[in-house]
Amino acid sequence: MATQIELRDIVKSFDNHRVLDQINLEIEEDEFLTILGPSGCGKTTILRLIGGFESPDRGQVIFDGQDITGLPAYKRPVNTLFQKYSLFPHLNVYDNVAFGLRIKKIPENEIKPRVEEMLRLVNLRGFENRGVESLSGGQQQRIAMARALINRPEVLLLDEPLGALDLKLRKDMQSELKRIQKELGITFIFVTHDQEEALTLSDRIIVLNEGVIQQIGTPIDIYNEPINSFVADFIGESNILEGIMHRDYDVSFSGRNFVCVDEDFYPDEAVDVVIRPEDVEIVSNGKAQLHGQVVSCIFMGVHYEMLVSTDHEEYLIHSTVPREIGERVGLFIEPENIHIMRKGEVEGDEDL
Amino acid sequence: MKTFKKVALPYFIWAALFIVVSLLMVVYYGFSGEGGLTLDNFARFFAGSTLKTLARSLRIAFITTVFCLLLGYPLAYIISRLMVGYRNLAIILIMVPMWMNFLLRTYAWVTILSKNGIINVVLRSLGFEGLDLLYREGAVILGMVYNFLPFMVLPIYTVLEKMDQSLLEAAADLGCNRFKSFTKVIFPLSLPGVASGISMVFIPAISTFEITTLLGGNKTNLIGNVIEQQFTITGDWNYGSAISIVLMVFLLLSLFFTGREEEATSMRVEEVVGE
Numbered sequence: 001m002a003t004q005i006e007l008r009d010i011v012k013s014f015d016n017h018r019v020l021d022q023i024n025l026e027i028e029e030d031e032f033l034t035i036l037g038p039s040g041c042g043k044t045t046i047l048r049l050i051g052g053f054e055s056p057d058r059g060q061v062i063f064d065g066q067d068i069t070g071l072p073a074y075k076r077p078v079n080t081l082f083q084k085y086s087l088f089p090h091l092n093v094y095d096n097v098a099f100g101l102r103i104k105k106i107p108e109n110e111i112k113p114r115v116e117e118m119l120r121l122v123n124l125r126g127f128e129n130r131g132v133e134s135l136s137g138g139q140q141q142r143i144a145m146a147r148a149l150i151n152r153p154e155v156l157l158l159d160e161p162l163g164a165l166d167l168k169l170r171k172d173m174q175s176e177l178k179r180i181q182k183e184l185g186i187t188f189i190f191v192t193h194d195q196e197e198a199l200t201l202s203d204r205i206i207v208l209n210e211g212v213i214q215q216i217g218t219p220i221d222i223y224n225e226p227i228n229s230f231v232a233d234f235i236g237e238s239n240i241l242e243g244i245m246h247r248d249y250d251v252s253f254s255g256r257n258f259v260c261v262d263e264d265f266y267p268d269e270a271v272d273v274v275i276r277p278e279d280v281e282i283v284s285n286g287k288a289q290l291h292g293q294v295v296s297c298i299f300m301g302v303h304y305e306m307l308v309s310t311d312h313e314e315y316l317i318h319s320t321v322p323r324e325i326g327e328r329v330g331l332f333i334e335p336e337n338i339h340i341m342r343k344g345e346v347e348g349d350e351d352l
Numbered sequence: 353m354k355t356f357k358k359v360a361l362p363y364f365i366w367a368a369l370f371i372v373v374s375l376l377m378v379v380y381y382g383f384s385g386e387g388g389l390t391l392d393n394f395a396r397f398f399a400g401s402t403l404k405t406l407a408r409s410l411r412i413a414f415i416t417t418v419f420c421l422l423l424g425y426p427l428a429y430i431i432s433r434l435m436v437g438y439r440n441l442a443i444i445l446i447m448v449p450m451w452m453n454f455l456l457r458t459y460a461w462v463t464i465l466s467k468n469g470i471i472n473v474v475l476r477s478l479g480f481e482g483l484d485l486l487y488r489e490g491a492v493i494l495g496m497v498y499n500f501l502p503f504m505v506l507p508i509y510t511v512l513e514k515m516d517q518s519l520l521e522a523a524a525d526l527g528c529n530r531f532k533s534f535t536k537v538i539f540p541l542s543l544p545g546v547a548s549g550i551s552m553v554f555i556p557a558i559s560t561f562e563i564t565t566l567l568g569g570n571k572t573n574l575i576g577n578v579i580e581q582q583f584t585i586t587g588d589w590n591y592g593s594a595i596s597i598v599l600m601v602f603l604l605l606s607l608f609f610t611g612r613e614e615e616a617t618s619m620r621v622e623e624v625v626g627e
Contacts (some may be wrong), residue, residue: 073524086522090540100526103536151526279513 004029004168005050005155010059012045012211017125021211023059024078024348027155027189027204032181034190034198038234043191046208047157050189052076078155079148083163085140087132093119093143094128100151118146121180138169145180155187162197174200195235199223207231215347230346236276239315243273243340251340254290254312258333262340272341277305277318279337288330290315294323362420381593393594402578402595409575412489413557416496417504420553421546423497423502428545429538431505432512443509447504454499458566462486463494487569494511495567496557503556504549511545512538555603575599 003026012024019042027033030204035043039270048054049061052073068076079100087096097118101111119125122142126174132140141161142322148156158177162170176195192198198205199219207214207222207230215227226232229240243253248263265271278317285291301320306317308329315331342349385392397403433444449457464470465485472482485491515538523533561576568574575595582592 051525053524072529073521074529080522080525082518082522082525084516084518086516086518088519088522088537088541090537090543099523099536103527103532181595225583 002029003027004064005189006060007046007049007064008060008062010046010049010056010061012042012049012054012056015351018068019211020056021210023211023213025206025213025216027187028189028204030185031203032178032188032190032201034192034202034205035208036192036195036198036205036234039193040258041208042211043193043208044159047080047159047189049192050155051080051157051208073107078157079151079153080157080159081141081144081148081161083159085137085144087144087147089131089133091132092128093124093130093132093135093137096132096143097146097150099147099323104151114150118150121149121183122146122176137165138173141165141173142176149180149184153186155189156181158188158190160191160193161192162192170197176203198233207234209234213347226274226339226341227347228341228343229274232272232274232339232341237316239275239277239280239313240311241273241275241313243271245269245271245340249335251338254310256289258289258338259335260340263285264336265340265342272343272345274339274341275315275333275337277316278303279333280308280315280317281332281334282308282317282319282321282323283330283332287332289333292329292330292331294325294327294329297322297325364411376617378593378596381589382597383594385590393591394598396591397594397598402575406575406595406602407575408572409558411459412493412496412572412574413554416493416500416557417550417554418496419493420501420504421550424501424510424549425546427501428505428508428512431509432515439513443506446505450502455498455562455566458495461491461498461567463493465494486567487570487571489572492564492568492572492574495558495563499563500553500557503552506549508542508545508550511542515541550580551607555605558603559599 004024005027007023007025010020010025011018023042023046025046035046037043049056052071052075054286055069059069060067063077071329088099091099093152094115097115098111101114110205112157115128116125119127122145124139124142124146127139127143131310132143135143136189144161162173165173170309174197177190190201191200199222200214202219204216205219205222206216209230214233215222222231223235226235226238229238232238233240242251243251245251245262245265246257246268248265249260251258251260251262251271251273290310292308292315295303295307295309295314297306300318303318304322306319306323308315308331310331317331381391383389383391397544427446431439432626434442462469466472467482469486471485476482519537519541522536531583558574559576559579561574561580564572564574564577573574579592579595579599582588582595586592
């Protein structure tokens with residue numbers, strides 16, 4: 001796959017507050033890329049830089065090898081799906097969808113079939129003459145999508161488009177988005193703070209925090225091999241513990257030594273140890289590495305979420321078998337489920 | 353709901369007394385004469401020279417409204433694009449003259465336009481001949497535009513200022529340059545404000561008599577002057593009421609054409625203006 005969009009050394013500040021710090025990013029053609037991070041991390045700013053609504057203080061935006069840093073929004077071959085939909089309230093559904101083509105002076109007899117095609121794509125045929133304010137949130141979102149996609153953009157930018165929808169509708173729209181992206185075969189750059197959404201939809205995820213790219217990778221990579229404790233904590237729930245890496249495959253935390261599968265650390269380096277709640281097994285005393293007492297046990301649907309307090313810390317555990325509160329239990333963690341992280345490491349650090 | 357009704361009672365009495373009753377009195381006077389109920393007053397109006405005065409009033413009110421729109425829209429647009437602090441300052445500057453007495457403001461123009469007024473003094477000192485500016489239709493229109501311009505600017509400004517900026521980004525995203533963003537999105541969306549401004553200028557412009565008296569002398573009589581004279585000089589209340597009714601019908605028609613959308617905006621503007 002070819003590189004379509006490239007961000008080079010992007011720096012952007014608002015009121016002396018650095019929102020993006022040295023962003024380097026390559027976006028492949030036709031991928032579903034998600035920029036994931038907590039609110040205020042700069043993810044929307046990256047999208048707006050690509051869309052042409054902001055210009056960087058330093059750095060370049062490259063599109064298909066051309067520097068488009070100074071190109072105004074209306075000349076860029078990208079379209080945006082705005083967070084608040086931003087449909088034109090003075091136009092009906094048909095005129096909203098046809099808007100972009102009319103600006104390009106495409107003849108009406110060509111516009112009509114394309115609007116119909118788009119409304120079919122977003123499952124809203126027959127809505128042509130409705131006023132946009134009479135539509136539900138989900139319908140408005142679909143119309144906004146039709147309005148953007150009718151221009152046949154090479155890239156669609158999606159700015160937290162599902163944030164305002166309720167859970168059920170959001171699930172429906174997620175699969176809808178994925179279907180549309182597959183059907184059209186164009187690049188989607190999707191911004192969200194919802195890690196589950198990111199894991200479900202994306203080909204690749206960029207985890208962003210405080211204007212710095214933490215990690216880039218496939219959903220599976222990022223979930224299984226988070227690069228630092230921030231990513232581990234943000235993507236799914238985790239037990240993050242202070243540990244010491246004595247030598248290769250030998251780490252100590254929670255007051256005892258464990259065998260792990262990580263190597264190449266300094267001798268006795270202080271590290272973050274990340275263990276997923278589903279990776280902590282509750283076992284009989286003979287096999288146990290740690291002992292603790294059940295503090296709480298909550299039914300979550302598929303599993304039970306338990307807190308077990310050991311001598312040093314509390315472990316969050318997911319298990320399908322409930323335990324009584326106050327019960328003494330033994331804990332066991334497989335070596336490959338112990339993830340060791342250098343403190344504060346981010347994407348690209350190992351290249352230095 | 354019952355307590356609400358009790359609280360509303362004084363306002364209800366006020367409205368009944370000063371709006372409904374007085375309106376009914378005007379209608380009664382308009383349709384009555386020496387010998388009881390009659391249509392004579394209207395017949396006299398549609399036969400006589402007052403009809404020409406009405407036509408002239410409509411024309412002058414129309415010209416005033418057009419000038420106010422041509423000046424007011426760009427002004428409102430520019431103000432709405434300023435930074436917040438400057439924006440409020442500009443709006444205050446527009447409103448401050450309105451806190452001054454209306455007649456005083458209009459008198460100021462007499463001293464500017466009159467034969468020995470500021471403009472003519474300056475012209476003569478530069479060696480030009482003085483101009484006859486006052487007591488002409490132009491002076492009346494100038495006075496009206498000056499007095500009623502804020503009523504055009506404020507409703508349009510209110511709409512523009514409240515406009516969702518993300519709509520402009522959406523327009524840019526879909527290929528609109530700044531000019532097209534204006535013609536395709538900003539202007540159509542500001543039409544309720546424009547409609548509101550038009551009726552807020554047109555209605556006082558067609559019924560004013562103070563401005564014509566001060567700046568038009570007796571040469572440019574408008575319908576408002578004729579009505580005033582019927583009550584203050586001639587003492588023919590019946591005829592005056594009849595003309596008022598005709599004028600009211602015209603205003604209702606003009607309101608009908610400017611549409612209902614503007615209601616919301618004009619209410620917001622009244623909060624700002626506080627009159």
